[in-house]
Amino acid sequence: MKTPGSIAVTDNDIVQKIYVVRGSKVMLDKDLAEMYGVPTSRLNEAVKRNILRFPEDFMFQLTENEFKNLISQNAISSWGGTRKMPRAFTEHGVAMLSSVLRSEQAIQVNIRIVRVYTRMRQLILDNKDLWMKMEKIEQALAKKDEEVQAIFKVLKNLLVGEEKPRQPIGFKIPGNK
Structure with a gap:
């Protein structure tokens, strides 16, 4: 999975970055951008250019209270002075990101994320x-x-x-x- 200049992302790294917000398992734009090896601003620009691909059940912006709640639970570290609240991507939103970010690393990480989500869902079904x-x-x-x-x-x-x-x-x- 590792290509020249890429960051190795493990399944555990992915699981650590999955949070539950509004009853959905989500990943935040900053974490995804870091794994994809792109600046958060570039990820968000790609989303804005393709906003029709990201309905509310694929991606939503956190409220200030939701963001503070994640920080207070030590789920995420304080990001310092954020101008905008982070975007949260559901499993479907993460899958859709593969159509708007086309770098080799983004594609490989995206495949790995989708597999982790699939295994998590299967684990829940197996233990029903x-x-x-x-x-x-x-x-x-x-x-x-x-x-x-x-x-x-x-x-x-x-x-x-x-x-x-x-x-x-x-x-x-x-x-x-």
Whole structure:
């Protein structure tokens, strides 16, 4: 994969740069540009020239709050004084980038990114049964927790119950108190 002047990008490098924003797995323009070996401005210019290829479900611009949230979670380092909020590319947006960036490195990295996304999706599908079983166990524990709490509530009421004078135990002789 390594060509003269290129940067070797591993699967782990790619996975480290995938974030979840708005419920989608995305990669940020700066990270993609770095992997492709181009300036972020060049990547964004190519996107602007081909904006019709990038609908909202392929690419969107982060809000200031989303960006601050990623930084605060140590997902990304502070980028210093950014003029514009970064763009986030979904899996489909990353695939579409291959049609607007045509360098050898961009093509090779793009192929690798698509393969990583595919493996991630397959991993989720392969472990679907495990996820479902874990969810059932979690729900069962939640129900048990409610039942245990109800038992403790009854026990506490029994222990803290009102102090009423008790009737003497045993046989009562009529006329005696």
